[in-house]
Every structure is written in C-alpha cells, then in structure tokens.
Amino acid sequence: MLDKTKKDWWKSAVAYQIYPKSFQDTTGSGVGDLQGIIKRLDYLKTLGIDVIWLSPVCASPQVDNGYDISDYRAIDPMFGDLDDMRQLIQEGKKRGIGIMMDLVLNHSSDQHRWFLEAKTSRDNPYHDYYVWRDGTPDAFPNDMQATFGGPAWEWVPEVGQYYFHQFAPQQPDLNWENPALRREIYDMILWWMEQGVEGFRLDVIDQIAKEPDNKITNNGPRLHEFLRELSAETFQKGCLVTVGEAWGADIPRAKLYSAPDGSELSMVFQFEQMVLDQQPGKDKWDLAPLPFVKMKQSYARWQQGLHGCGWNSLFLDNHDLPRIVSRWGDDGEYRVQSAKLLATMLHGMQGTPYIYQGEELGMTNVRLPLEQYQDVEIHNMYKKRLAEGYPEEEILRSIYAKGRDNARTPMQWNGQENAGFTTGTPWLPVNPNYTSINAEAALADPDSVFWYYKKLIALRKEYPVFVEGDFTLLEEEHPQLFVYRRSTKNEQILVVCNFSGTDVSWSLPGEWTTAEMLISNYPSQVQKTLRPWEATILHRAL
Structure with a gap:
C-alpha cells in the first residue's frame, strides 16, 4: 500500500x-x-x-453527462x-x-444558483461570475463558435447581454477574472478535501483564462x-494528486x-x-x-x-x-x-x-x-x-x-x-x-x-526504474517496432513491442540476451523473430 x-x-x-x-x-x-x-x-x-x-458525480442537469454542474457540493440523485x-x-x-x-471549473450549468442569479440583473453580485458582453439580439459580439457547434454566445433579454459558452449553451463560462468567484471555488475545493478526497482531475483547465474579445480560449495570458493561486489556496494544503x-x-x-x-x-x-x-x-x-x-x-x-x-x-x-x-x-x-x-x-x-x-x-x-x-x-x-x-x-x-x-x-x-x-x-x-x-x-x-x-501495476511498485529511469528510443524509424530503454545508474529495462499482425525479424542487442524477462504477452522469450503483436519487458541490473 x-x-x-x-x-x-x-x-x-x-x-x-x-x-x-x-x-x-x-x-x-x-x-x-x-x-x-x-x-x-x-x-x-x-x-x-x-x-x-x-x-463527475456532482448535481447536474446532465446536458453534457455531468460536465455541467449545478451544485458543486451535492451529489446528483441518479448516483x-x-x-x-x-x-x-x-x-x-x-x-x-x-x-x-x-x-469542472471552466464553466457551470445554467441551472447553478450563481447563473440563475447572474441573469436577473447586471447589478446582481453574481452577474460578474460569468462572461458577458453587450450586443443586440441579431448581432453577436463576435463570430466565435462553440466546441459543440453553433455560436459561442447566448442572448439573455433580461439583462440585454450575451453570455459566453465554449461548449453547450447550457454551460456558461465562469469569469476567473473575478476574485469573488475564485474564492468560492477555493472554498468548495477545501470542503471536498475535508471530506477526504485525495485528488482532483480538472476539466479543460487550460481554458479558464479565456479572453473572448481576443478570440483566446485556451492558454490565456493569466x-x-x-x-x-488555485494551488496555493487549496492543493498545497494537503498531499494531493492533481491532473489538468x-x-x-x-x-x-x-x-x-x-x-x-x-x-x-x-x-x-x-x-x-x-x-x-x-x-x-x-x-x-x-x-x-x-x-x-x-x-x-x-x-x-x-x-x-x-x-x-x-x-x-x-x-x-x-x-x-x-x-x-x-x-x-x-x-x-x-x-x-x-x-x-x-x-x-x-x-x-x-x-x-x-x-x-x-x-x-x-x-x-x-x-x-x-x-x-x-x-x-x-x-x-x-x-x-x-x-x-x-x-x-x-x-x-x-x-x-x-x-x-x-x-x-x-x-x-x-x-x-x-x-x-x-x-x-x-x-x-x-x-x-x-x-x-x-x-x-x-x-x-x-x-x-x-x-x-x-502484473504491470505490480512491476511499477517493485522496480524503481519504472518511476525514475530516463528514456531512450531505439529503432526510431522502424515501421513496426516500438523499442525503448529506461535507465537509472543501478538498472535498466528494455521494452519491445511489435505493433503489427505479422512476424518481424529482429534480434536482441547482445547485452540483453541474458536479461531477465519481467513480463511478456507470449509464453517464451524473445526469439530472432517477433510474433504478431508481441510485447516484452526485459530487466538487467547494472
């Protein structure tokens, strides 16, 4: 463990x-x-x-299979x-x-209480939690298109503005320029950390700093x-795994x-x-x-x-x-x-x-x-x-x-x-x-x-080279073989894969002929011919 x-x-x-x-x-x-x-x-x-x-298991209308969250601190009743x-x-x-x-920190559901408040008035404190632009019903702020098709702008007559959405219209983008929004997000993450979660996967995280006026959706300047800031306020307060x-x-x-x-x-x-x-x-x-x-x-x-x-x-x-x-x-x-x-x-x-x-x-x-x-x-x-x-x-x-x-x-x-x-x-x-x-x-x-x-999972725990070793690609131009070496000062592994349904002639480098076979998808050692879809990992101590 x-x-x-x-x-x-x-x-x-x-x-x-x-x-x-x-x-x-x-x-x-x-x-x-x-x-x-x-x-x-x-x-x-x-x-x-x-x-x-x-x-995602948080509360959601399920327009995009849970990637439209209506309450970050509640579980969807279907689950x-x-x-x-x-x-x-x-x-x-x-x-x-x-x-x-x-x-999902780039956008929320349009049924989230923040957005329900945001679209009632330009003066509502939640209005600035989202990305709005002035316009008229027949003139979009610009010609940006949503990933799921159609314009990236949706008209809200109550406030006489468009909101920006990179995905479905029911997924309005959050405005990370607003410190109050960011604080709400940090407090929510800290709350989940208190519940005992050990990590977070962050959906389309490279899009939170969008600048729609400049047609920038990902990798924005901020x-x-x-x-x-997100990490300092949340993840670094625990021993978490995070992936964006x-x-x-x-x-x-x-x-x-x-x-x-x-x-x-x-x-x-x-x-x-x-x-x-x-x-x-x-x-x-x-x-x-x-x-x-x-x-x-x-x-x-x-x-x-x-x-x-x-x-x-x-x-x-x-x-x-x-x-x-x-x-x-x-x-x-x-x-x-x-x-x-x-x-x-x-x-x-x-x-x-x-x-x-x-x-x-x-x-x-x-x-x-x-x-x-x-x-x-x-x-x-x-x-x-x-x-x-x-x-x-x-x-x-x-x-x-x-x-x-x-x-x-x-x-x-x-x-x-x-x-x-x-x-x-x-x-x-x-x-x-x-x-x-x-x-x-x-x-x-x-x-x-x-x-x-x-067995592959167990090998990662047993041999440090899987975690620490450097990487050298061999047979770089070979049209069927993917062969690479991982090395530390104490050990090496050689990974050999025949990415084809045919036999391929190939011989092990001399120093590997006496190496230990850690795993193979065929019952016997690598021969001078690799069989269809054959894969092997060899190990040797240095």
Whole structure:
C-alpha cells in the first residue's frame, strides 16, 4: 500500500478512471451509481490500483453527462447522495484506494444558483461570475463558435447581454477574472478535501483564462497565474494528486503545469499522441491511419522533455476517446495480444498511468444504430455533416471509429443479461460481445488481459526504474517496432513491442540476451523473430 503522506506519492501510483453512469447499477435504474462502485472496490483492489478518478458525480442537469454542474457540493440523485460519497471515500481508504474527483471549473450549468442569479440583473453580485458582453439580439459580439457547434454566445433579454459558452449553451463560462468567484471555488475545493478526497482531475483547465474579445480560449495570458493561486489556496494544503485536462499543452507549458515544486499541478493530460490518427488540420472525425513513426517520436519527446523537470500522465483510453484496442490494436484475432502490447508500451514509460474502466478487459468499440447513441457530440456532428453533403456511410464510419459512446457502453461484468451491469434497461446499450469479454471470464483465466495489467501495476511498485529511469528510443524509424530503454545508474529495462499482425525479424542487442524477462504477452522469450503483436519487458541490473 502506498504511503500517501509522502510528497509525490502519485509518481508510483496507478489510477483507474470510472465513468459512474456505466460502471455498476445497484437500483435497476439502468444508470450506474456510487453504491455500485463500492460493490466493486474489491475487484479494483485485486487489480492493484491506488486511485480512482471519478468522472463527475456532482448535481447536474446532465446536458453534457455531468460536465455541467449545478451544485458543486451535492451529489446528483441518479448516483446517490453525500452519505454514499462519504462511504465510498471511506471504503476506498480501507483498501488503499483514494478518490480523485472530477471538477469542472471552466464553466457551470445554467441551472447553478450563481447563473440563475447572474441573469436577473447586471447589478446582481453574481452577474460578474460569468462572461458577458453587450450586443443586440441579431448581432453577436463576435463570430466565435462553440466546441459543440453553433455560436459561442447566448442572448439573455433580461439583462440585454450575451453570455459566453465554449461548449453547450447550457454551460456558461465562469469569469476567473473575478476574485469573488475564485474564492468560492477555493472554498468548495477545501470542503471536498475535508471530506477526504485525495485528488482532483480538472476539466479543460487550460481554458479558464479565456479572453473572448481576443478570440483566446485556451492558454490565456493569466492561466498560470490563476493556477498558482488555485494551488496555493487549496492543493498545497494537503498531499494531493492533481491532473489538468489541457488539449493545448505543449512541453514548455507542461513543465509549468507539472513543475516539481508543486506550484501548479501534479501533471496534465496532453493529447499530442491522441490526435495523430486524424487528417492534419482537420478534426477527429476526419480519419487517417496512425503515423506510427511519428507516434513513437511524440512519446519520446514527452518522455525526454519532462524527465527531471515535470511529470507525464500516461493514458490510452478515457470517457472521451474510443477504445484503444479497436483504435491502435487489433480487436479481432489478436485482441488479447494487442491489448496487452498497448498496456506494455504505456506502463513501461515514466509517468502516472491511468486505466479506463474495461481497458483491463480489452473492451472494444461498438456499432449502434444512430438513434441509440446518447452523446450530444455524435448527433450534432451527424446533422452538421449530413447538411454539408458528406455521405452517410462516411459519417457513420467516423462515429464507429471515434464516437465517445464507444467508451461509455456499460462495464462488462459477466455473461449474464446486460453483462451484470443492471437488472433494468441500460441507459446505453451493452456491447454485444459481453458474453465473451467480461470481468468474470477474465478473472477465471490466468492468461487474461486483466491479470497482465495486474502484473504491470505490480512491476511499477517493485522496480524503481519504472518511476525514475530516463528514456531512450531505439529503432526510431522502424515501421513496426516500438523499442525503448529506461535507465537509472543501478538498472535498466528494455521494452519491445511489435505493433503489427505479422512476424518481424529482429534480434536482441547482445547485452540483453541474458536479461531477465519481467513480463511478456507470449509464453517464451524473445526469439530472432517477433510474433504478431508481441510485447516484452526485459530487466538487467547494472
């Protein structure tokens, strides 16, 4: 069990993301709940994780699946109540598992009491908690567009002004220029710290310093000033793990976010690798093959760029991304091997790994009839592209490949009805392959993806090189192999991955031929030929 009173304990930790709506239902409502997470804590303890990143459970109208919070100090009734949350925190602590809350500090729900007050009058003290601009009903302040489509401005006749929203109109942006707003946010975070949470994931945190008059949404001039104040007023008063979602992060900015002095955050989620398999200059729906060599080089840049002066988060899946085994692996014949390879590639690197629910089972993408998808982004994109003349087949192909609901289908617990997720009707259909891909089957199979993940997690705790070692990319231009070395003065590991469904001729460097094999997704040692989707980590003392 990790000592979480130690500064930087999270460097040796492994986190597990739960999307509560899809994890485990205990009431028959068809929606997962906090009691369902409590019920499955022993499963997570068996896996060996240290922290649960809990996607939003605060009160919300659910316009954007909880990322529109109407009360930061209340639990949405669909998940339970504050007593359930406190029980989850305490039951997690008993098992050495902390709770990392997902906080949305860039915007609130339009049903939050702050906004309900803000739109009544320009003189209301809460009015300045949001971003307003003068205008007329038929003339927007400027031509900025919201991420979810349509103008980024919404007219409020009661005050004769527009408010700014980077996402849905029901998600008005908060005005971080206002010290009173910032104080409310800090007090709320301190309150959650008193409840016993061990960390926070901060949604789109690089957008809090927006300047809409200058069309700046992320990386605004005051961003790092705001983050340093936020950290000093809250996170630094405890021994927390914090991670910011920052789509606009590059390595110099990430060094600021994750500076070793703890002045801002522990780390950020950056997405440089996650946007490689789309057409350059276009959006995620414009599909392109993964440029494998560029992907390796990108990981190497981040590993080397933050070594000793920052910290990486390591992830392949989350609630906004499609299933990685369907995206970069082979979810057919080599599903198990490629799922293990992807985990090997990631967990061998320096950083804090994040496992998304079901990733440890090798869960895959799903293909649903359009009307069964629940994600607002999917339906908005479908309508927009259809109106723009895209062929329907092409639109659906993009949804099947990149739609967020791929990650949100219910957790597959067993081969019984609805995969053991609910006794009711699931809010989103279960992937039909649950009869063969499920936790019960994985736990019964010593060669499953689950037990492989457990071993990877244990290796991080056992060998300091996983946490401390530097990174050297080998075979940089090889079109199929991802090979890298991690080194400290006392030990090295060599990570070898064949990212293809074919045999590849390759021999171990001489100094590694007698090394210890720590883990492999095939039963025997690396030969002169790497088998399809073969992955191995070797270790040697220096």
